[in-house]
Amino acid sequence: MKDKKRQHLIYSFLDYDGITAHMERMSEKGWLFESVGPFCWIYRRVEPRRRSFHVSYFPKASEFDPGLSDAQLEFVDFCQRTGWRLAGTAAQMQIFYNESENPMPIETDPGLEVETINRAAWKNYLPAQFFLLAVAIFEMFTMGMRLFTDVVDFLSRGSSFFTVTAAAVLLTLSLVELISYFLWLRRARRAAQVGEWTASVSHRRFQKACLAVIFADLALFLVDMAARGNRILIMALLLMMSLILVSAMVTWGVKALMKRLRVPSGINRTLTFVTAVVLSVVVVSFSAFTIVGFSDRLAWLRGADSVPLTTAELYGGAGKTYELNRRDGSFLMSRVDSYQRPDRSSWHSDETLDYTVYASPFPALADLVCRELLDNNMNDSFENGILYLDHYDPVDPGPWHADEAYRRLHSWGGEDGAVYMNCWFLVYGGRVVDLKLGAEPTEAQMELIAEKLGGKGA
DSSP, X not given: OXXXXXEOOOOOTTOHHHHHHHHHHHHHXXXXXXXXXXXEEEEEEOOOOOOEEEEEEOTTXXXXXXXXXXXXXHHHHHHHHTTOEEEEEETTEEEEEEOSSSOOOSOOOHHHHHHHHXXXXXXXXXXXXXXXXXXXXXXXXXXXXXXXXOHHHHHTOHHHHXXXXXXXXXXXXXXXXXXXXXXXXXXXXXXXXTTOOOOXXXXXXXXXXXXXXXXXXXXXXXXXXHHHTOHXXXXXXXXXXXXXHHHHHHHHHHHHHXXXXXXXXXXXXXXXXXXXXXXXXXXXXXXXXXXXXXXHHOHHHHTGGGOSOOHHHHHOOOSOOEEEXXXXXXXXXXXXXXXXXXXXXXXXXXXXXXXXXXEOSSXXXXXXXXXXXXXHXXXXXXXXXXXXXXXXXXXXXXXXXXXXXXXXXXXXXXXXXXXXXXXXXXXXXXXXXXXXXXXXXXXXXXXXXXXXXXXXXX
């Protein structure tokens, strides 16, 4: 029979009524709160019975303290005289229990208790909520800028919608916590003036719902990426999440070890912070180098088997090629990126194949892609009396079996010296192909590109 029990609980810092009610239910089942572990609350087995609980706040306490301070010990001793025993602590929270049927209350001054809770809240809880709010606002602003500056990339990346959803949930959650807290503080101070207590604020169901939305959003994102064959991104996310979990456990272990060794809280806080920063850098670096290294060596991880057109099909070669391929997209638009060349060192050759295929079930979005690509590649200028041309000109779409076709026009000395580059934008209904070739294509190659990339053979 286990003598320890661990539970992952979601309770707000201010939900002292919810915490005490939960502790009473656990006590009746034979479990008494003992301490807080990584991602969980820890209980020890006791005799099942009815016990009263009380959550007290001590603003000067810290989760890095090696033990109870002298002031806390004095308070604990005072409580014991009235039958209240300390079950355990969690940063600024101290949880007491009493086995008497009608215990004397610990706190008798509502005004003092409200101000004590407020000072404790400003120690960790409120700064953390303001930080989460700032992160959410920053993410929403960043994604908003992407939407206005590069709408095509935004709409064709599944990560865009995952990030927006997660940031919106985080923004809502932090706002609800902060607004509720300050509303409670105002009510509690008014009630304290007439000697009345104010019930705590609980958002447990809302917090669970927010967490469920984020996990569901992540699951849908991973499933969508798996369906698209984007193995590099899936492996990167799974590796990152695994390493982050391990890093969190190691960081918690360092903090717990420092507490057992009775290291002062200031030193413990510094060492824990340094550990977290170092591990974060290691996680990001290791993940990046691992994914990039393996993606260069494993065709399966690169997704080479999923691209619609290869150099072997286009040029007829049977040799090995260096490839960088990726599938991505959202419910509004999908994309396939592929860059293929004879070997890794040759940046350009006659057998280079570089394309991005955007596809959308909405014709208006396909038109948007084409307009955005044309606008983003308009780099004409007039300097020192010389006209510099660099844009995409409309050309005959017939040879490509396309609805529209545009080819890159490039010149550094005026219109007389303008030349067409082997770069095209091709529109096939709801598809737009951004194509770059190493040499002028033949008629047979144009037909193959229309079939494979434009969907004309489907």
